[in-house]
Amino acid sequence: MKDFLLFPLYLARLILQSALLAVGQIWVNKTRSLLTTLGIIIGVASVAAVIAALEGMNRRILENFESFGTRKIFIWPERPQTGRQKNIAYEQIRFEPEQFDGLLEHCPSVEYLSLMTSLGRLPGRFMEHTVDAVSVTGVDASWFKIENRPIVVGRPFSLLDETQGRYVCIITTQLRDKLRMDRDCAGQIIQLGSNSYVVAGMVDDKPNNAMLFGQAGEQLDAYIPYTTAAKLLYRPWIRVMASCRDSTRAEEARAEIRFFLRQTRGLKPGDPDNFGVFLMESEVRRFKQVMEMITLVAAGIVSISLLVGGVGIMNIMLVSVSERTREIGLRKAVGARPGAILTQFLVEAVVLCMIGGFFGVGLGQLLARTIANSAPLMEQAQIPGWAIAVAFGFSGGVGIVFGMFPAMKAARLNPIEALRHE
Template identity: 50%
Template sequence: MKFVIQAPIAFIRLTYQSVYLALSQIWANKTRSILTTIGIVIGVASVTAVIAALTGLKAKVLTQVETLGTNSIFIQPRTPKTGPLQHASWWTIRFKPEHFDNLLEHCPSVSQFGRMTWVGNYTVSHREKSVENVTVRGTEPAVHKIDSRPVTIGRPLSVIDEMQVRQVCLIDPKLRNDLRLDRDCIGQSILISHNTFYIIGVLEPRPENAFGGGNQEQSEIFIPYKTSLKMQRYPFIMAIAESESAEVSDDALAEISFFLRKTRNIKPGEPDTFEVMSLQNALETFNKIALMVTMVAGGIVGISLLVGGVGIMNIMLVSVSERTREIGLRKAVGAKKTAILTQFLIEAIVLCFFGGLVGVGFGHLLTKALSSIPKIQLDMAYIPLWAIGLSFAFAGTVGIFFGMFPAIKAAKLDPIEALRHE
């Protein structure tokens, strides 16, 4: 019983004294300690920065997905990876409007569906002002319900606009400013390639780098789908759908694929000439890539920690042989093997922890620097707490692993020999 109480106390005392000794030793060899720990510093700094960047990227993607809704499904033509259509032009595999007719009836898991066209880039003008290169898209009303981009002024496109093939449009605030339109510009007319359109609403600017393409420099105009077909007989057509719920997202994908293969006359065994992708899928793909990047980065960081660890081992061996007489003395005055072992082991661990601490500091700076670079989507980068824990655990493990050999070497020294050592 006495032993049970005394053993942990003795251990704590030994640890505390060893930490104290280790700190004074490190302080006495400042330059050497700093140089030794650089490997660990770099390893830990890179591990924290990589994790921070990935965490930030993930958070960014998630917020973007949230604005779009995770149940959204994107449908666009795509050349297959195999088969005769491998090198087909977009014209051959393009969607025709009739491919989507009655889609909702054949796909029970799909709740909403809308076609979208890319008419082209046009010069838009209002009185003397004109803006070149404005993307004009035709959208069915359902598209705006799925891609929940709010209309700030006016109203969205309606079924009546669609049915009557009205010459109406939604614009974004950038275009409104560029054309010097009034803030409340509803009812005013603009010219899109010599056709007059009436503005019915102003959209919120598109979130940065959202799915479905979005160029901040370029302005967008949305017109009714049928109106767009009138402007351009064979536009590039894609579609957006929404599944009933996240659970049936995969069903919805399968139903749409099946339906489109039928309407596009793709024979069994032939590959798809289109792509049906849910955000759920995209998210999973992203997560896979993120995991892979994490693992590759982890491997690289592992190597740098290994190199750092070898550095620690090297310097500990130097320290042991430099302090042979000290070890002999300590043994002569009654230090047990375990005490010597603990002292050197803890010195290595303290060195590594010190490296870890500085490394986390550098990692923090690196993260700050990364998040301040514009246009690389890392503004949400931050170091999660578990990454700091992980870094320290890594550093500690490296310390134990690479400190063990020199510590055992020190503990095994014969005191008589050690005291005679020059």
């Protein structure tokens, strides 16, 4: 019983002693050990570098998503693929503003909601300066919050602007500059199409997410209150943008919106939806999943090189066992059990691999820096903590797998023959 309880202690001590012995053995054969671990070093370094590069890319893209807004929800009319509304005209499934009345109250996961309608591209004019095409959109005041574009000059739409449908607009920096307006453009009057608007405020241009969402190009945009736009258009075509309170609640928000809209749009229980709800968050999630797969597969393929390194370890351990046959014989003669010999050589192989892993991570870090400095897409390339742990774990595993055969060979040696070995 006592032996049984003390066994883990004995094992830990045996492993520690073996590790010290192994370090000594490796130190005696410095050059040989270094050359042997080269395979492991290169293997670990390449795994680390590949993971770092993919991580860098991943981060960059996620950041882009982040700046675009992961909490955004897009809602638009959509003809169902099946059911009674299969071939219905778009005209008949259009959104009506009343369908969204009370949505915020009934959908606790939805933070903001904004109706949108486009007036198309209208010629713009300020004093004698003109612009051919200004894209004019009617939005609610909350749209700027959803889009995360703060009003940098002037003021947002007021409640009066919205309820009375006043002719006010918020313009982009590019439009202000193109029309050569004052830096503080608030209060100045511009003409868009056939109507004149008071500039209430200005927003910065959209961040340029060229990689993900196409070249933003010229952003000559003006935003007017949705109510104003609705007055100017006969039956405006409405799209809706919303945002959820928290990106973790995106799916809840989708469910709430669907439930609400199915009621307000008079859909019967069996009918398919005649609108679409698109979550930015679910795109991000899908992208993350794909990226994880790619990282795993790439790391898996590259780690084949670790196996090659493992074969080198096995080879040198076999040499070591045959060189130290007499030592093994002696150790057995003075009372080393087969398990102790096995542990000794196994630990030596593992230590050798771990040293390789250590230098490999170092080299991988160097490679990651080089990659980060050479490609703008990868500028955030760095080895994540888990990859370092995995690299170490993997090289240790390689040590166990490839060290097992030589260690078993050593443990099985007959002490008499081992002591006679020349």
